[in-house]
Amino acid sequence: MMKKRYIAAIVVLIPLLVLFRFVRELRHDREQTFSVTKVVDGDTAELNGFDMVRLLGIDTPERGEPFYDSARSVLSSLVKGMEVELRFDYRRRDKYGRLLAYLYIDSLLVNAEIVRAGYARIYLFKGSFQNEVELPKLLEAQRIAMKNKIGIWNFGEDDEPYYIANNSTMRFHRPSCGAVQKLSESRKVIFDQRHFAYYDGYSPCRNCKP
Ligand SMILES: [Zn+2]
Structure with missing residues (x-):
């Protein structure tokens, strides 16, 4: 009899624990802040001294390409040493183990600021096409940079x-x-x-x- 109750308790408890973890993960997705310890390039930074984040929805020049340094220094001036909040989209990490996120400082979307400065272009993956929060901001920033012909938008x-x-x-x-x-x-x-x-x-x- 005791054994049956014991089993019943476990059967109830396990899904509850799983649900609890899931809810905590969701909250975690929205609320955790990170400290930016290093800026690698225009769209990659180190968090809390060990984790890497790739800024979602944008692409900045690679090493050796024009504006590589500019992109990196704009990101650096915005986030280095700052506390940022991460918002995740369709996938939490990429195949390299980097976090994939939109970075916020209060209500400022850092990803869009790099675009607005003319040093990044929008670069979407399938999971982001339906994004209604950040995508309009990225598009708006890109249209402004294009109109002003700044950075990468001054092309031939x-x-x-x-x-x-x-x-x-x-x-x-x-x-x-x-x-x-x-x-x-x-x-x-x-x-x-x-x-x-x-x-x-x-x-x-x-x-x-x-
Ligand atoms: Zn092609």
């Missing part, structure tokens, strides 16, 4: 007659790119200037580099 003339975007990956390509050959008509969006693709939140393919 279009060198293709048109560009082909994929509305399921949010990337755009040169017409000759291999990725375009396999693309179904329903996924295709044609832009006659790169400018319009960026304006709508598309980012350039990393292979054909349009």
Whole structure:
């Protein structure tokens, strides 16, 4: 008899504990603040001396590319030594174990500030397409930077007659790119200037580099 009660208690307790942990994780997602101990580049920083965070929704120049240093110093001036709040989106960590997050200092969205300064462009993954909190802010910041032609937005003339975007990956390509050959008509969006693709939140393919 005792044994049965014992088992019943466990059967009830375990799901409760799991639920409790789950709720705590959710709260944790919204509320925990971190201290930024190091800035690695324009979209990566170290938290609390050990954890890495990759800023979601944006892409900054790689080492050796123009504006690499500028992107890094803007992020540094905003967050280094500061307490930041992290907001997660579709996935908490990437395959390298880095946290994927939107960084906030009070109500300031740091990710959008790098874009606004002209040193990052929007770079989305599927899970972020439906984001209604940060995505509008990123788009607004990018449109301002484009309008002002600052940083990476002071680029040369279009060198293709048109560009082909994929509305399921949010990337755009040169017409000759291999990725375009396999693309179904329903996924295709044609832009006659790169400018319009960026304006709508598309980012350039990393292979054909349009
Ligand atoms: Zn391409």
